[in-house]
Amino acid sequence: MGLSRPLADFAAEVGAEGPVAVVGGRTQWDVGGPVAPDARLVSAPAGVVDHQPADMTVRVGAGTTVAELTEALAAAGQFVPLDPAQPGRATVGGVLSVGHSGLRRLRYGPVRDTLLEARYVSAAGRLVKAGGPVVKNVSGFDLCRLLVGALGTLGLLAEVVLRVQPVPAARRWLRGRADPDVVLARLYRPSSVLWDGDSVWVLVEGHPADVAELAGRLAGFAEVDGPPPLPAGGRLSVAPTDLNRFGNERQAGTFLAEVGVGTVHLHDKVTPPSPEPSVLDLNHRVRAAFDPDHRFNPGRRVA
Amino acid sequence: MRTLLEDLTAALGAGAVKGDPLELALYARDASVMEGSAGCVCFPTDAAQVQAVVGVARAHGRSVVPRGSGTGLAGGAVPIGKPGAEPVVVVTTRMNRILSVDAAARTAWVEPGVLNLDLSRAVAHLGLHFAPDPSSQQACSVGGNVANNSGGPHCLAYGVTTAHVLAVEVVLSDGSVARLGGTDPDPTGYDLRGAFVGSEGTMGLATAVLVRLTPLPPAVRTLLADFPSAESAAETVSAVIAAGVVPAALEMMDQRITVAVEDFVHAGFPTDAAAVLLAEIDGLPGGVDAAVATVVELARRHGARQVRVAADEAERALLWKGRKSAFGAVARIAPDYYLHDAVVPRTRLSEVLQRVYEIADANHVGVMNVFHAGDGNLHPLFLFDRRVPGALERVHEAAGEVLRICLDAGGVLSGEHGIGLEKRDYMPLLFSEDDLAAQDALRRAFDPERLFNPDKVLPSGSRCGDIRSLPEGVWV
Numbered sequence A: 001m002g003l004s005r006p007l008a009d010f011a012a013e014v015g016a017e018g019p020v021a022v023v024g025g026r027t028q029w030d031v032g033g034p035v036a037p038d039a040r041l042v043s044a045p046a047g048v049v050d051h052q053p054a055d056m057t058v059r060v061g062a063g064t065t066v067a068e069l070t071e072a073l074a075a076a077g078q079f080v081p082l083d084p085a086q087p088g089r090a091t092v093g094g095v096l097s098v099g100h101s102g103l104r105r106l107r108y109g110p111v112r113d114t115l116l117e118a119r120y121v122s123a124a125g126r127l128v129k130a131g132g133p134v135v136k137n138v139s140g141f142d143l144c145r146l147l148v149g150a151l152g153t154l155g156l157l158a159e160v161v162l163r164v165q166p167v168p169a170a171r172r173w174l175r176g177r178a179d180p181d182v183v184l185a186r187l188y189r190p191s192s193v194l195w196d197g198d199s200v201w202v203l204v205e206g207h208p209a210d211v212a213e214l215a216g217r218l219a220g221f222a223e224v225d226g227p228p229p230l231p232a233g234g235r236l237s238v239a240p241t242d243l244n245r246f247g248n249e250r251q252a253g254t255f256l257a258e259v260g261v262g263t264v265h266l267h268d269k270v271t272p273p274s275p276e277p278s279v280l281d282l283n284h285r286v287r288a289a290f291d292p293d294h295r296f297n298p299g300r301r302v303a
Numbered sequence B: 001m002r003t004l005l006e007d008l009t010a011a012l013g014a015g016a017v018k019g020d021p022l023e024l025a026l027y028a029r030d031a032s033v034m035e036g037s038a039g040c041v042c043f044p045t046d047a048a049q050v051q052a053v054v055g056v057a058r059a060h061g062r063s064v065v066p067r068g069s070g071t072g073l074a075g076g077a078v079p080i081g082k083p084g085a086e087p088v089v090v091v092t093t094r095m096n097r098i099l100s101v102d103a104a105a106r107t108a109w110v111e112p113g114v115l116n117l118d119l120s121r122a123v124a125h126l127g128l129h130f131a132p133d134p135s136s137q138q139a140c141s142v143g144g145n146v147a148n149n150s151g152g153p154h155c156l157a158y159g160v161t162t163a164h165v166l167a168v169e170v171v172l173s174d175g176s177v178a179r180l181g182g183t184d185p186d187p188t189g190y191d192l193r194g195a196f197v198g199s200e201g202t203m204g205l206a207t208a209v210l211v212r213l214t215p216l217p218p219a220v221r222t223l224l225a226d227f228p229s230a231e232s233a234a235e236t237v238s239a240v241i242a243a244g245v246v247p248a249a250l251e252m253m254d255q256r257i258t259v260a261v262e263d264f265v266h267a268g269f270p271t272d273a274a275a276v277l278l279a280e281i282d283g284l285p286g287g288v289d290a291a292v293a294t295v296v297e298l299a300r301r302h303g304a305r306q307v308r309v310a311a312d313e314a315e316r317a318l319l320w321k322g323r324k325s326a327f328g329a330v331a332r333i334a335p336d337y338y339l340h341d342a343v344v345p346r347t348r349l350s351e352v353l354q355r356v357y358e359i360a361d362a363n364h365v366g367v368m369n370v371f372h373a374g375d376g377n378l379h380p381l382f383l384f385d386r387r388v389p390g391a392l393e394r395v396h397e398a399a400g401e402v403l404r405i406c407l408d409a410g411g412v413l414s415g416e417h418g419i420g421l422e423k424r425d426y427m428p429l430l431f432s433e434d435d436l437a438a439q440d441a442l443r444r445a446f447d448p449e450r451l452f453n454p455d456k457v458l459p460s461g462s463r464c465g466d467i468r469s470l471p472e473g474v475w476v
């Protein structure tokens, strides 16, 4: 346990001047567009600092890989539902900064709900704390939620405190053919329901008796090892009630939709829609308030 | 030039604006012990009227204080301003329509003045409810819940308000309207919705909220365990969480409050127990049965004398009535009470609780404890009589000491009531100047001129940790 290097060293390396980009595992390096070539590359400290099973919290360096975090929590029967595609390479800070939730969002909520406290380096090169290390906190404004999905354009994550969850006693992936909305309505809090226009994949987790009972509700479904490979070109964000129509207008197999959530994984690249002008303006004001010179991850666009 | 009152009346119509001293006095305070003074009070009916009010306030150089039901406990809705420059208080009680309910999506668009419990009642026939359930849920507004990111007993498993808000329509300080968040899971851009929730009326006024509705669980079991000491109850809480059980709710009441409640509502609580734990487990039957067995076993192992599992819905309702009547019960026995709010890591509950009693004793203030133990959220309730000279000062002294020991234990200043005015000057105990500057940067991005609720949440000077150094225009 412990950090690979002090937070202050990281802050000093980032400094107060010049363009800087932070590298994690490079698993989502393209999200938001290419970083300007003149940006200096830095990496956040790594390591699990403190895990309190009875508080269900863990403090880790942002450069820690998700696999390492998972391993550290496993002994206590706990985990953090970050669920990146490549846990061996993806870092905690990278997953948070990109803000893509994993396939179990339906059950565990968006990835931003896991971040309790963040220590980040500001554009002025200072170490700043947001949030607090406990599971419930309304002391001041919620900067943590702002940092998640910000692609490192507001501050560079150095160390974070995350909410952990108990590992469910049983889990089962099932596959079958049915109307995805009907499947969703028939189950109580499934962990994941995926649909590619043809098949439906379902993950149920919990007490073994409940998992067996839920699986029994899905006539014609068979147990499988896991979800299908995720199309990794791009992600669309669609209102969950529009998914059915969306999918029926497309060729089966060209997408994988998270039913009940609204995330659609595609093979093709996706350009995110632009927010309405008043919201776009607010986005620019937020960026200007935190990083007026755009020295962090220059080139990356959040909105 | 016309007066503020005339301009507001021209914009909203007579009847929707109040300016006489008696009316103003009603809106000078909320449910905290602080008081300010309002310049005018207005009751808009839609976003366009709120925009008009913002325009008038700006023209007259007045700030705007959003207000829902005024049940806030941190002074968030208390108007602060120098004589002649008192704020315009904008009350949302006439914006109280449920605009639409989408049963398939399990969402609803509501106006901010809709009361929390009214929303849950309105969607109950669909098997749905609004999960955040503050003890004030009969009276508080959804807009107030959003602004304070409110919690409640069942937020332990379901999450606080921010987890149940998908989008907010906001009138900003320049008079424009922006819709933050959306119906889809990841709207493009920063999570401005997340930043707005919990902003305590300082970043704009919410004129509509898209809430997530939660299905009622298939199985629910509620149990009451009674303990020979507060420590053993607190240790049971840690043990339950460490065992991987996350109850829907896990509430603790000490003997003093149990006795007060029992006298009031006769819920059948054991009045000779040093502390009781009220636990609720919900979900699918298999998991619920296993979790109940674990909680019962852990309670016994930590010395519980009796563990009573509610046999039916009537008994369950009675147990909850006992918990939810706590504040009513206290109001019967003390002229005034001060409800505190702080959070510590769950593993530190037992020792911190002990210190709370010591601090109350040392300051000669009565204290009772009824709180969300499952997430470490303490609510010491100090009893006093404001007519007794020095009584309120002693309460503030004790409250300040409690905050310090909570921070020393690795906790934070507030778990659900917010910072408002009450804890504003304690912020430097938790945050450095750089940390506070970052929070101020966020507020500036939303409200560069500090039009909305300007004196709240962030300290303006370098005052540190002294609640008695209140800003000009407030008294307690």
Ligand SMILES: Cc1cc2nc3c(=O)[nH]c(=O)nc-3n(C[C@H](O)[C@H](O)[C@H](O)COP(=O)(O)OP(=O)(O)OC[C@H]3O[C@@H](n4cnc5c(N)ncnc54)[C@H](O)[C@@H]3O)c2cc1C
Pocket (backbone or CB within 6 Å): B030, B031, B065, B066, B067, B068, B069, B070, B071, B072, B073, B075, B076, B077, B092, B112, B133, B134, B135, B136, B139, B140, B141, B142, B143, B144, B145, B146, B147, B148, B149, B150, B151, B152, B153, B200, B201, B202, B204, B205, B206, B207, B327, B416, B417, B420, B453
């Ligand atoms: C007996 C009692 C028990 C309580 N129990 C709990 C509890 O269990 N959990 C909990 O979290 N809280 C609790 N509270 C505190 C309080 O009820 C909550 O904070 C509630 O959410 C406030 O809602 P309100 O409508 O009364 O808001 P108000 O008190 O009117 O306002 C609160 C804050 O919200 C802002 N605001 C209000 N409406 C808007 C809007 N539309 N747009 C922008 N800002 C707005 C105000 O400016 C102010 O800063 C309790 C209070 C009492 C008196």
